[in-house]
Amino acid sequence: MFKLYSYWRSSAAYRVRIALNLKGVAYEQQPVHLVKDGGQQRQASFRILNPQGLVPVLVLDDDAALTQSLAIIEYLDEILPEPRLLPGDALARAQVRALSLAVACDIHPLNNLRVLQYLKRVLGQDQAAVDSWYLHWLVEGLAALEEQAHPSGPFLCGAEVTMADLVLVPQIYNARRFRCDLAPYPRLLAADAACAALPAFIAALPENQPDAEAAS
């Protein structure tokens, strides 16, 4: 059985959980606590699986360890084509990848836990400055994504769920946690709502994971 090294609040792990659920793949979760023990993802036992010290890692039946959420999702889409997460047409695929990368490269890495910790611990920034940083990159990224979203939806790239939705939904989840005003992004909210009705997305919610903790 596939084994997913995951953390309930990691949005990169959340993306992969949705993909596994959509594909109907049974998998076992191995929680990696990103805060406890100075971050279990930094320990040598985990770095054997991923030298980057980041979740998620998906370990296959033959023990191959896959890293990087988008690479994992593309792999799952290649070995299990239904339901497809990337359209058949090359131009449409490029659009899905571009919107996925707009979040995965240009919002998420800037607002990742390790970066917020650096701002506080090394640069001595207070919580207000860290929150402003977080919202700055989030708002800039969401505003662009709203313009690039499919005008009639309901999903981010049109009538079908694609990889771009798997990246959007965890980002919107985080945006709500950080009390970002989402009213300026009606297309993103519509896509998020359309996904929220699907069992695969519900089962992947952070609070539905075995390692979920009480909200803080």
Place this chain on the structure above:
Amino acid sequence: MFKLYSYWRSSAAYRVRIALNLKGVAYEQQPVHLVKDGGQQRQASFRILNPQGLVPVLVLDDDAALTQSLAIIEYLDEILPEPRLLPGDALARAQVRALSLAVACDIHPLNNLRVLQYLKRVLGQDQAAVDSWYLHWLVEGLAALEEQAHPSGPFLCGAEVTMADLVLVPQIYNARRFRCDLAPYPRLLAADAACAALPAFIAALPENQPDAEAAS
């Protein structure tokens, strides 16, 4: 003819230039100066092409505008399969994508111009703090990549050039600019050297672009 909106020193544009050269695609460059005029990429005329306000953008013959360097490279690899930049095997493709994303998500966005500007202008950090920030994410990222690189190379994922090399080479170029000590990464240096001998990589070098400026 394809039109690439580019900036000589943008490492994301540099990746796409290498891909276009490897595929033997004739293309016209439209320089977008990331510093002049408060950043030409932020102007309304450019944001019509890419609401993100980032280079590169590749405009196709039918005027479709593609954004996000990795999405553009995958598109080029799909419409022009030779020489292929992603291997045929799904697991090997996942590995190439993972190493590409390890740079494109976990090093480059943190060291991008807009982020360094925010550190200086909004957080009031001095040049020494900005340089430390830059090297922190770079060294963390390169150390992991060195462990994930193919042990015998010569390229990052083995015997053939892949998308991962197209992402590595511009990052190494930037690392040298920021005087990062690269001695701890012999596999990365070997892959960079193997690429540096190829005409497609030479033609894509920042200093060989029409908008190149004197080194500063």
